[in-house]
Amino acid sequence: MGKRGRKPMKIDSDTQLEKSRESARQCRRRKKLRYEYLEELVADxxxxxxxxxxELQRLRSICQHIDQQGVTSDIHQELKQWMEDPEVINQAQ
Structure with a gap:
């Protein structure tokens, strides 16, 4: 019984070398894109x-102020603004 599947094509060495070079170019391109994506992710x-x-520093300073002077109208207003901040609301969800 003979072998199954495709019979290997006879490719000359120049064609094989060009295919290898193109494959290497594509690999380098994919690698570059992957590194660019990761760099953007890290930056974000x-x-x-x-x-x-x-935000942590801001909240620490509010807490220190409360510890020293209690809840003043300034602190109350700052906490109210903080609670209405869209970024704070999005992070809580």
């Missing part, structure tokens, strides 16, 4: 982390 995450650090 770093921005989000920076915003969260700012």
């Amino acid at each position: 995450r770093e921005k989000a982390i920076a915003k969260l650090h700012e």
